[in-house]
Amino acid sequence: MKNFEYVRPATISEAVAAAAEPGAAYLAGGTNLLDLMKGGIVRPNRLVDISHLPGLDRIERLPDGGTRIGALVRNADLAHDGEFAKSYPAIAEALLSGASGQLRNAATVGGNLLQRTRCGYFYDPASACNKREPGTGCDARGGENRLHAVLGWSEACIATHPSDFCVPLAALDAVVEIEGRTGRREVTVEALHRLPGDTPEQENVLLPGELIVAVRLPKEARTFSHHARYLKVRERTSFAFAVVSAAVGLRIEQGTIWDARLALGGVAPKPWRAHAAEKIVEGCVPDAATFRRAAEAALADARPCGDNAFKIELAKRIIVRALTLAISETAERVAALPGSPFAPVAGALHAS
Amino acid sequence: MKFPITLTVNGVPHSIDLDDPRVTLLDLLRERLHLTGTKKGCDRGQCGACTVILDGRRINSCLTLAVSHDGADVLTIEGVASGNELHPMQAAFIAHDGLQCGFCTPGQIMSAIGLVMEGHAGDDPERVREGMSGNLCRCGAYAGITEAVLEAQRKMANPDKPDLAKPDHVKERAA
Numbered sequence: 001m002k003n004f005e006y007v008r009p010a011t012i013s014e015a016v017a018a019a020a021e022p023g024a025a026y027l028a029g030g031t032n033l034l035d036l037m038k039g040g041i042v043r044p045n046r047l048v049d050i051s052h053l054p055g056l057d058r059i060e061r062l063p064d065g066g067t068r069i070g071a072l073v074r075n076a077d078l079a080h081d082g083e084f085a086k087s088y089p090a091i092a093e094a095l096l097s098g099a100s101g102q103l104r105n106a107a108t109v110g111g112n113l114l115q116r117t118r119c120g121y122f123y124d125p126a127s128a129c130n131k132r133e134p135g136t137g138c139d140a141r142g143g144e145n146r147l148h149a150v151l152g153w154s155e156a157c158i159a160t161h162p163s164d165f166c167v168p169l170a171a172l173d174a175v176v177e178i179e180g181r182t183g184r185r186e187v188t189v190e191a192l193h194r195l196p197g198d199t200p201e202q203e204n205v206l207l208p209g210e211l212i213v214a215v216r217l218p219k220e221a222r223t224f225s226h227h228a229r230y231l232k233v234r235e236r237t238s239f240a241f242a243v244v245s246a247a248v249g250l251r252i253e254q255g256t257i258w259d260a261r262l263a264l265g266g267v268a269p270k271p272w273r274a275h276a277a278e279k280i281v282e283g284c285v286p287d288a289a290t291f292r293r294a295a296e297a298a299l300a301d302a303r304p305c306g307d308n309a310f311k312i313e314l315a316k317r318i319i320v321r322a323l324t325l326a327i328s329e330t331a332e333r334v335a336a337l338p339g340s341p342f343a344p345v346a347g348a349l350h351a352s
Numbered sequence: 353m354k355f356p357i358t359l360t361v362n363g364v365p366h367s368i369d370l371d372d373p374r375v376t377l378l379d380l381l382r383e384r385l386h387l388t389g390t391k392k393g394c395d396r397g398q399c400g401a402c403t404v405i406l407d408g409r410r411i412n413s414c415l416t417l418a419v420s421h422d423g424a425d426v427l428t429i430e431g432v433a434s435g436n437e438l439h440p441m442q443a444a445f446i447a448h449d450g451l452q453c454g455f456c457t458p459g460q461i462m463s464a465i466g467l468v469m470e471g472h473a474g475d476d477p478e479r480v481r482e483g484m485s486g487n488l489c490r491c492g493a494y495a496g497i498t499e500a501v502l503e504a505q506r507k508m509a510n511p512d513k514p515d516l517a518k519p520d521h522v523k524e525r526a527a
Contacts (some may be wrong), residue, residue, distance in 0.1 A: 001374050002375060003372070003373075004373065004374075005373075006355065006373035006417075006419055008420075027417070027420065030415055030416050030417065030420070031397055031412070034376070034414075034415045034416070034417070035396050035397060035415065038395065038396065047373070047417075049417075049420050051417075051420055073508045076409075076470075080470075081471065099486070100400065100485055100486025100487075101405055101410060101463065101466070101467060101470070101483050101484075101485075101486050102397070102400060102410050102411050102463065102466075102486045103397060103412065103415075103486065105407075105409040105411050105466075106411045106412070106415065106416065107408060164527075237482075238482050238485035239480075239485040239486060336476055336478035336479045336482060337478060337482055338482075345450050
């Protein structure tokens, strides 16, 4: 690991000033950053340790009915907060479907949003990677790419965004609060990450030194609590990144879906909101054919980047399955195997 | 540049002048404090061999910098027994053959104690397996590990010594 200057600011403004210099990086939970530093993939000159900043570890119910999650809230604490999990069950399930117990105890909300792709070529300094070293090429294009993107990828980069947490956040119109040298600004989670285009090294819209201080859920987000699911296919049932995942929220009254939210994980360089699919199910009575049409719409622009055409059909089926499961009232407690499609299905409408 | 920190490890306070900010909590325990029970497996947070309980929560000690934990309380495998009396989790691992070569065992036991303290798995074997998925055992002792965690969980829920399940029992003993 390259040596670095270690700085521990006492306030947010001190942190932002300390991180504004080129080569600086924020340290929070460290679960992704230290891994990247050990591999020499990320080589900061200065680490700005924000893990002791006061006031960023709270989950607050806002007067307007929304919820504000401090950037330093640990993944496990958020998932196991009873009031939070009841209000946003798909978020709790997504969090618990990710990583391991140890990692969830350390990883933070802000860090989860900014975690890097797990593309094996990005992690291998001997491979060409436009994200790691712009202009060097992409060895994933002709390599092992069955887990790479089918939506939003470019010739320069086919890596996927690995977060589970971001998928329901994108679906529920979550907003990111950002502190910078010129003050505070906000962007939606959907707008936080960029598509790779010709500049895959630019992964988000944050400016140098900008710090995520909170994630906010608007008041509408809790209206989906009764019909919400996060479904995640992975190559083993626990402690693995998504091959394909889907977050669904439905607002159903008198048998009709009035509002729908849908986002996908594991298929694109960013959490992928499926607006067109939402429109198809809104105003409809739940029905297998409608769900399949929605799934077709969500993947209409998908194309394989290599050996991963299977992900397109898999994503469609996961969408149908997640919508189908969401019709049933949300369970009191997250399943023993969070997000697993292999969990028993009780009382669900069979899609096909 | 020196980075002075204080850490309480297994109830014993330590003042340490770190000479390098890159030292992980794992390397501090093993190389500076010579507590080699905590193992370095993958050093990347994937295997769980380095699991310790930091301020009451199980974490991967390989993925956190020691310099960031000034004032913290750490419990390692060396601190869980009471003298010659094994912690119920240690005893259950032996009783249920929850190990073969033993390399992953300190991490398994610390993770299991942390899991029981978290209180979300209860007596459900599926939740125990899920909760222990951050600890790999290449000998494949998983069946015994699950049985051991379930048994120890029952004993920790109804202990003869009510403070046994808490990490600060060590601190109280040392005081």
